[in-house]
Amino acid sequence: MTTPDAPALIVGLGNPGPRYEGNRHNVGFLVVDELASRIGGKFKAHKAGAEVVEGRLGSRRVVLAKPRSFMNLSGGPVSGAAKFFKVAPDSIIVVHDELDLPYGAVRLKLGGGENGHNGLRSITKSLGTRDYLRVRFGVDRPPGRMDPADYVLKDFSAAERKDLGYFVDLCADAAEALATDGLEPAQNRFH
Secondary structure, eight states: OTTTTTEEEEOOOOOSGGTTBBBGGGHHHHHHHHHHHHHHHOOOTTTTTTTEEEEEEETTTEEEEEESGGGGGTTHHHHHHHHHOOGGGGGGEEEEETTTTTTTOOOESSOOOOOOOOHHHHHHHHHHHSSSEEEEEOOOOTTTTHHHHHTSBBBHHHHHHHHHHHHHHHHHHHHHHHHHOOOOHHHHHHO
């Protein structure tokens, strides 16, 4: 269990490098970038294998992180950052894309399965538990018979990009509420 002065670790999932910046799979990076701008921080390389920034969201000390590994290997950097900053799994918040939700939907939960999401699978394996918090950002199912892996590695469509800033803000609000207010109050507000 977390101590009262322990930070929350908010991890945005994505793939590093400019090639992936606009991909649906990188929405976690967009959300933690928004949170970093709210606390006035800049990401810096950390020995855990992630870019991190420390600050406060409301009354809560937070560490924001973007793993420098590819999505499928996110677990090592998340586990390393959690150990370094002494964050228990119940104070780790992972922001990720979710195929099973309509575009722009935001859902919060503790634990559960990975639904084929290799980033979550890697984190679960590295932490040794599924009991960490998740902010799920809906990206919808791929059209027709498109492979889901190909779909999440494509950029948001022009129509989706029109509202993307609004939905990233909403998702950042949800992550902040999760860190500062806890799961149930945040769910009541955003579900």
